[in-house]
Amino acid sequence: MRGAVPVFIVVAIAILIALQILRYWRRPKERTFRCAKCSTPTVHTGRTIEAWRIGKQKFFCDSCHAQWLQSRATQIASRRAESSGCLGIIVVAVATPLIAYLVVKALT
Numbered sequence: 248m249r250g251a252v253p254v255f256i257v258v259a260i261a262i263l264i265a266l267q268i269l270r271y272w273r274r275p276k277e278r279t280f281r282c283a284k285c286s287t288p289t290v291h292t293g294r295t296i297e298a299w300r301i302g303k304q305k306f307f308c309d310s311c312h313a314q315w316l317q318s319r320a321t322q323i324a325s326r327r328a329e330s331s332g333c334l335g336i337i338v339v340a341v342a343t344p345l346i347a348y349l350v351v352k353a354l355t
């Protein structure tokens with residue numbers, strides 16, 4: 248029985264590797280989930296399984312996800328508008344002293 252221990256180790260390593268592979272390929276227990284927004288029962292897709300793997304607890308159906316993407320796009324667009332507003336403030340901040348300087352120079 249001299250070979251018993253190495254065989255046991257090999258089997259243990261094989262099980263560990265198999266568990267790692269299973270962990271990578273694991274899927275949510277339920278095939279379906281309830282959308283966190285509209286509570287529609289929805290079948291898991293690659294997107295939600297990926298989210299589940301990284302530990303997300305809330306899942307959204309395709310239409311809510313599309314809505315979210317759209318709202319995010321508008322958020323980014325409004326953020327862009329805000330930053331151009333900031334640019335406007337900078338232009339005013341630079342132009343006001345310049346105009347004041349020119350006015351003072353013209354008066355003196």
Ligand SMILES: [Zn+2]
Binds near residue numbers: 285286311
């Ligand atoms: Zn939904």
